[in-house]
Amino acid sequence: MQADVELISVTKRYGGGAVAVDNVSLAIPPGSYCCLLGPSGCGKTSTLRMIAGHEEVSEGDILLAGRNVTDMAPAQRGTAMMFQSYALFPHLTALENVAFGPRMRGVAKAERLKRAGEFLDLVQLGTMAGRLPSQLSGGQQQRVALARALITHPKVLLLDEPLSALDPFLRTQMREELKRLQRELGITFIHVTHGQEEAMALSDIAVVMEGGRIVQAAHPREVFERPASAFVARFIGGHNVLALPPGSFAVRTDRCRLVPSGGQISGTVTAIEYQGAAVRVVVACPDGQAAEALLPDGLFHAAPVAPGDAVSLGWEAADAHLLATHHAA
């Protein structure tokens, strides 16, 4: 099947010679939810902005549905972008904001306002049509931004850290809604985030970036179970990255258990964190490495330990995931 979005050796160089995106290639199948994930400065936002057409591509090509769009204006590409902090027009009402795209394309007023109303209903904001952005809450502004992006019927929706400005409760709710919309509309969403939890919850493909390159692009389950490098294992979380005689490897903290003796590594407990369903136990080893175990609460409370106790940490050999010492660049 032809990819919806394809990046071919895309590079972004800024004026000072700094390379933001370094020779990135990626194919995203149609109708998928793709998350670009990484710490700040990893090039994920530059990549998104190049796909949107708001940033020039220094080298390489961008294909949307098989069409080379590298040098096209944003509106010609069939993409729409939802900006971080929403970028709603402060002088226009919610309805007029949503109707902005059709207005620019010369759709008659009655027609575009009717369509804008339908899209406001789609994001459950039909009753707020007459309000200015400053009279809307953060979550409502976001819905308006979403409706404004969707009204142009994009083939690909680009979202730049859409959830970062929301409080945690709203974020979870909005996350479900994004996923629902993506499923119902059947279009590709590309979503930039620095939150691994967000990426795991939403994506069909999680693209982990580091230093302008893609270090792993796969289903989040694949990324979580077989991280491609120590960086990925650390960034995605829930892993101990350890160096023991066979080499460097990652092991999931929830697969680690406290054993009386004879575990793979030993040390002293430095911290215990109660998390409700689980308890996190941090162990410092004499050789300077730190590891942690995420124990189900029942298991922990059956044999509790306290900070300062000497413990041994063990796991099934099959759970240790060997990491290549130098990941392919």
Next chain:
Amino acid sequence: MRRSALFSWLQAAPLALVLAVFLLVPMAMLVIVSFFDYDSYSLIPDFVLTNYRESFSSAVTWRTFGKTLWFAGLTWVITFGIGFWVAYYLAFVVRGDMPRMVLFVLCTVPFWTSNLIRMIAWVPFLGRNGLMNSALIGMGAINKPLEFLLFSDFAVVLAFVHLYTLFMVVPVFNTMLRIDRRLLEAARDAGAGFWQTLWCVILPLTKPGIGIGSIFVVVLVMGDFATVRLMSGGQSASVGLMISNQIGLMQYPAAAANAVGLLAMVLLLMAAILRAIDIRREL
């Protein structure tokens, strides 16, 4: 009265006092004097309407008011046309805060000398045998000097534009700087071209600055008399110049009546501008 209320009144008092002494009292005096009678030597306290009747029954007064409005309107159109694009260039085209500030300061350089000097500087340039005419004759573009360059309405408006464009640039530039750049990207993303972005996003968001700049320019031009006298060589008149001449002739009540008329006109214009544009967002 509660203590805190008294304190608030005390805090507001100094400004209220300044405004009362330097604004309200002189205005009241102006209005009172406009009803006085006068002869060649003295003011005669009275309540007569003759000053207004004489002034506003004369076609010359109405023509002068019309001319003043025309100067203000033309100057506004040109200063807005130039000022908007200068501000646009500074705010959106120039990259980086440092070059932007340098260019902005460069715009203010003419303001380091007085208005009068800047006006007089035009004389050797525009005069009958001035630089402009000499150059044009030298190039063979014309064979006798252009007369309209100096001591004409053209010269007056040119001087106004030169003097007051910056008063349009500064508030417009200031408002434009506050426009979130992502809004322009969002407009482009929605398919807006350059002119559509300008018309549908930048212009509405720049309105408060345009309003403030317009008030500056209109008020300055309406009250002017020196520029009109100097640059028109006495061949044109404005209300300000008319008032100034009446003061020279010691006709204070007549001058006061015209001043009240001018004040009324300026206030009406301000009301119209403020009605069209909500500048409170900017203050």
